[in-house]
Amino acid sequence: MAKNQVYTKSYHPYHSLNDPCPDPGEKHYSTPPHLYMGFQPEKLPQFTPKEALQKGTLWPALYDPYEKNQKLKG
Structure with missing residues (x-):
């Protein structure tokens, strides 16, 4: 996935x-980050279980904060 x-x-x-x-x-x-990842690579870094529950995903590479209308205006 491109940075x-x-x-x-x-x-x-x-x-x-x-x-x-x-x-x-x-x-x-x-658009969510997983759309741009053709497959899930092995040994992706992981959030702690508590962080994963708060963020809704185990992997930071798939996390999207979704800043609704703060930067998007429209």
Whole structure:
């Protein structure tokens, strides 16, 4: 998995010229790290059991803090 992988994607929804609503602009969404890992490598570092329960995964490489709308704005 690349260290500089971008987990935030964006798109511009279709907006018709006849649509009375304002153009919604560019939308952003977060994608989880496991989508970019073709397979799980052996001997990945692991969180402690307590940390794993708090973070929702045993492996730091698969952890995504998902900072909803703090950096994404949209």
